[in-house]
Amino acid sequence: MEAKFSSxxxxxxxxxxxxxxxxxxxxxxxxxxxxxxxxxxxxxYVFNNLRMYYSTSSxxxxxxxxxxxxxxxxxxxxxxxxxxxxxxxxxxxPCIPSITSxxxxxxxxxxxxMDMFGITFINHPEPKRLVLPDxxxxxxxxxxxxxxxxxxxxxxxxxxxxxxxxxxxxGTEYASTLPLGPYHPALHEPEYFELLIKGEEVIDVKYxxxxxxxxxxxxxxxxxxxxxxxxxxxxxxxxxGFAHSSSYCIAIERALKIDVPERAQYxxxxxxxxxxxxxxxxxxxxACHLLGFETGFMQSWRIREHVMExxxxxxxxxxxxxxxxxxxxxxxxxxxxxxxxKKVIKLxxxxxxxxxxxxxxxxxxxxxKEIGYLPxxxxxxxxxLGPTMRGSGIARDVRKDQPYCAYRDLDFxxxxxxxxxxxxxxxxxxxxxLESINIVKQILDNLPSxxxxxxxxxxxxxxxxxxxxxxxxEVFHLLITGERNRLYRWRVRAPTYNNIPALKIMLRGVPLAxxxxxxxxIDPCFSCTxxxxxxxxxxxxxxxxxxLLSFRKFIKGD
Amino acid sequence: MIExxxxxxxxxxxxxxxxxxxxxxLYEWIDRKFYARLQNRIGPLYAGPHxxxxxxxxxxxxxxxxxxxxxxxxxxxxxxxxxxxxxxxLLLTLFLPIxxxxxxxxxxxxxxxxxxxxxxxxxxxxxxxxxxxxRFATIGAERAVLQLIGYEIPFMLSIVSVAISSRSxxxxxxxxxxxxxxxxxxxxxxxFIIFAITAQAELERIPFDIPEAEQExxxxxxxEYSGKKLALxxxxxxxxTLLLCGLGATLFLxxxxxxxxxxxxxxxxxxxxxxxxxxxxxxxxxxxxxxARLRVDQMLVLSWKYLIPLSLISVLxxxxxx
Numbered sequence: 001m002e003a004k005f006s007s008x009x010x011x012x013x014x015x016x017x018x019x020x021x022x023x024x025x026x027x028x029x030x031x032x033x034x035x036x037x038x039x040x041x042x043x044x045y046v047f048n049n050l051r052m053y054y055s056t057s058s059x060x061x062x063x064x065x066x067x068x069x070x071x072x073x074x075x076x077x078x079x080x081x082x083x084x085x086x087x088x089x090x091x092x093x094p095c096i097p098s099i100t101s102x103x104x105x106x107x108x109x110x111x112x113x114m115d116m117f118g119i120t121f122i123n124h125p126e127p128k129r130l131v132l133p134d135x136x137x138x139x140x141x142x143x144x145x146x147x148x149x150x151x152x153x154x155x156x157x158x159x160x161x162x163x164x165x166x167x168x169x170x171g172t173e174y175a176s177t178l179p180l181g182p183y184h185p186a187l188h189e190p191e192y193f194e195l196l197i198k199g200e201e202v203i204d205v206k207y208x209x210x211x212x213x214x215x216x217x218x219x220x221x222x223x224x225x226x227x228x229x230x231x232x233x234x235x236x237x238x239x240x241g242f243a244h245s246s247s248y249c250i251a252i253e254r255a256l257k258i259d260v261p262e263r264a265q266y267x268x269x270x271x272x273x274x275x276x277x278x279x280x281x282x283x284x285x286x287a288c289h290l291l292g293f294e295t296g297f298m299q300s301w302r303i304r305e306h307v308m309e310x311x312x313x314x315x316x317x318x319x320x321x322x323x324x325x326x327x328x329x330x331x332x333x334x335x336x337x338x339x340x341x342k343k344v345i346k347l348x349x350x351x352x353x354x355x356x357x358x359x360x361x362x363x364x365x366x367x368x369k370e371i372g373y374l375p376x377x378x379x380x381x382x383x384x385l386g387p388t389m390r391g392s393g394i395a396r397d398v399r400k401d402q403p404y405c406a407y408r409d410l411d412f413x414x415x416x417x418x419x420x421x422x423x424x425x426x427x428x429x430x431x432x433x434l435e436s437i438n439i440v441k442q443i444l445d446n447l448p449s450x451x452x453x454x455x456x457x458x459x460x461x462x463x464x465x466x467x468x469x470x471x472x473x474e475v476f477h478l479l480i481t482g483e484r485n486r487l488y489r490w491r492v493r494a495p496t497y498n499n500i501p502a503l504k505i506m507l508r509g510v511p512l513a514x515x516x517x518x519x520x521x522i523d524p525c526f527s528c529t530x531x532x533x534x535x536x537x538x539x540x541x542x543x544x545x546x547x548l549l550s551f552r553k554f555i556k557g558d
Numbered sequence: 559m560i561e562x563x564x565x566x567x568x569x570x571x572x573x574x575x576x577x578x579x580x581x582x583x584l585y586e587w588i589d590r591k592f593y594a595r596l597q598n599r600i601g602p603l604y605a606g607p608h609x610x611x612x613x614x615x616x617x618x619x620x621x622x623x624x625x626x627x628x629x630x631x632x633x634x635x636x637x638x639x640x641x642x643x644x645x646x647x648l649l650l651t652l653f654l655p656i657x658x659x660x661x662x663x664x665x666x667x668x669x670x671x672x673x674x675x676x677x678x679x680x681x682x683x684x685x686x687x688x689x690x691x692x693r694f695a696t697i698g699a700e701r702a703v704l705q706l707i708g709y710e711i712p713f714m715l716s717i718v719s720v721a722i723s724s725r726s727x728x729x730x731x732x733x734x735x736x737x738x739x740x741x742x743x744x745x746x747x748x749x750f751i752i753f754a755i756t757a758q759a760e761l762e763r764i765p766f767d768i769p770e771a772e773q774e775x776x777x778x779x780x781x782e783y784s785g786k787k788l789a790l791x792x793x794x795x796x797x798x799t800l801l802l803c804g805l806g807a808t809l810f811l812x813x814x815x816x817x818x819x820x821x822x823x824x825x826x827x828x829x830x831x832x833x834x835x836x837x838x839x840x841x842x843x844x845x846x847x848x849x850a851r852l853r854v855d856q857m858l859v860l861s862w863k864y865l866i867p868l869s870l871i872s873v874l875x876x877x878x879x880x
Binding site: 176178184185186200288289290291292293294295296297298299302363364366367511512513514515516 | 597693765768774775847850854855
């Protein structure tokens with residue numbers, strides 16, 4: 001691994017002689033330890049000059065190892081591996097410079113580290129709470145090791161840091177707010193968008209999420225053993241759960257250098273692709289529904305049903321397959337089922353091709369075209385992922401860039417469209433369905449024989465990164481192994497986490513009628529973004545109970 | 559005396575309110591069932607044979623639900639609009655020639671009166687939305703009026719071309735003028751297409767369900783209505799569907815006319831009327847299944863750029879032919 005990174009190491013050593021403490025190989029990439037004060041410059045160099053794609057950041061409480069907190073910033077060196085920047089933060093005064101001004105995509109991840117570890121990021125442009133609720137007590141940080149996972153603090157009466165963000169742009173006199181969520185027919189999960197509208201035009205949007213934070217990372221770090229985590233990881237998302245359990249397994253396999261049998265790799269890829277097909281078909285249905293095209297919605301979900309049955313045939317479950325485990329898979333695919341699976345996949349392909357031609361008709365296109373524009377450069381800055389990224393003309397795909405499972409051996413194409421509007425994101429997904437069908441066919445034809453699982457010896461304090469291309473984009477897991485067969489740190493980053501900030505750009509200037517489809521065009525999956533205990537927004541009921549216009553006033557004309 | 563009694567029975571039982579009520583619930587069932595089958599769904603199934611009683615069950619359920627008037631609402635208008643909405647729709651059905659060439663109410667130039675009242679329904683949608691003062695409802699109400707500007711003119715013009723070819727503004731005469739050939743088979747075919755599209759807008763169905771677009775503005779102007787008021791709106795909508803299908807059948811498909819066995823005219827006329835209006839209903843349902851919702855600006859472009867010129871052409875053609 002270090003050999004592949006040699007040119008980068010050399011370059012960095014030349015430029016940042018005094019900043020770099022050392023390099024270390026980790027599972028899935030390279031860890032570069034830098035002095036905290038140099039972090040922004042190094043990150044900026046890596047992001048802007050080396051053109052690495054930003055992935056995510058994470059805090060970590062390592063006081064029991066070396067008496068310090070740590071911050072990890074992860075970049076993806078495409079084709080080589082993940083490039084991780086680590087900086088230690090003294091436990092007495094946890095302050096570190098923020099990289100958000102250089103790498104805008106790091107905004108949320110740094111705020112999360114702020115909430116969860118109490119690390120202060122100096123010069124952060126928006127130092128507000130992100131994950132924790134408003135009535136959560138000050139100076140209580142749930143992911144610190146001295147915080148018991150079962151502890152539930154009583155709500156503090158005064159909200160410490162306000163989450164009601166006011167970023168009104170000019171001309172607000174005539175603008176009014178329109179709540180989109182937490183409960184809204186267009187959103188299938190609780191999430192709050194406050195649209196600022198002028199007539200029918202959206203001029204700004206405020207976002208408040210993390211209503212369904214479930215403390216999954218904390219449970220993974222305290223209660224569960226290595227072999228139990230994949231099952232809870234799969235429950236992070238109701239749609240792309242297998243991508244989560246796969247990327248957890250990949251991370252741990254890379255950290256502990258486990259050789260996974262080839263057959264297991266192929267089975268994982270097969271299920272990942274089946275998951276992508278059903279997820280994209282689901283999205284196509286939801287998109288049609290949001291456009292008021294109910295027939296497209298129903299037909300797309302009818303086809304999806306075949307895929308769900310296929311998943312049941314192969315794994316025993318329609319969803320949340322539970323077959324992933326570090327070192328391989330738990331369940332083999334039986335020979336007689338392969339022919340049946342081939343038949344189903346052929347049927348899905350034929351039916352979907354018919355549906356595709358019926359979907360891309362002018363009256364649907366006219367609603368998607370030139371709406372929700374996301375420029376390529378903004379997409380890179382905010383580090384959006386998946387079809388949102390590829391719809392803005394960035395040809396990246398974890399399956400190609402950081403191959404995992406069997407993707408190195410498989411032949412497939414990345415769907416890229418340059419327009420950056422809702423239509424191009426739709427087209428990316430439609431192409432990906434057909435491409436995934438192709439991959440499934442290849443795997444079913446060439447499934448290697450052999451064992452499906454291997455045993456492994458756990459070792460403490462190894463770092464591993466794992467990423468899998470979920471239907472919504474790159475799912476990223478960073479973990480540090482611990483003692484007693486448990487994880488020391490487990491960081492989960494769902495693709496929607498990176499994609500939501502881009503909505504601010506996409507929604508600006510969009511007609512109100514197109515706001516739901518624009519939000520849906522990133523295929524948001526809020527529960528996996530939130531991951532993590534019941535939250536009550538008691539004190540901050542910031543949906544004002546006033547109406548746009550009183551009827552009497554309107555009649556009288558004042 | 560007997561004449562008056564007869565008139566009352568006609569108004570209340572057949573073909574008046576009771577009959578219309580049953581028929582409009584039946585039409586809702588046909589609409590839902592057919593729409594479901596077009597989407598590979600089963601549709602209503604449990605209430606009654608093939609779910610035929612589902613619309614009635616829904617109506618009764620809504621009646622039993624809690625009726626909430628929001629604090630900020632204009633209580634008088636908020637309560638009055640659903641009643642008016644239902645009443646006007648019901649009143650208009652009395653003009654439809656169901657069991658004869660005339661409706662229960664018929665007078666010279668009643669078509670103008672009919673169309674005028676039909677416009678008032680759209681205005682009621684606006685007051686309903688505005689009176690509830692919910693922000694989603696306000697947007698929905700504004701959209702309803704914007705949409706009205708779009709579809710009202712072609713809708714009227716399509717009726718005008720029928721009136722020109724019949725040389726009358728009385729529904730009775732329009733029906734009788736079709737005793738040899740239906741209007742839809744003549745130069746009025748274009749007018750029928752325009753009528754079908756604009757009727758869809760009048761009924762706020764896909765692709766023109768812009769004022770109540772569920773996914774965008776929750777339920778638009780209807781959002782604050784619940785319980786009995788919502789039930790009245792729902793039933794009113796069903797009656798309106800029947801009304802427009804019936805109007806389409808009357809103006810373009812010859813209304814209740816057809817070969818009859820002497821003595822059984824009423825039965826045959828009613829049957830023909832039902833069949834023909836169901837045909838119009840199926841056309842409308844198919845349109846609903848085929849399209850995605852338009853944006854309000856796209857809807858206005860569609861009507862001002864295409865529908866209005868087309869309807870003017872239709873009027874011209876009809877004027878030249880007749």
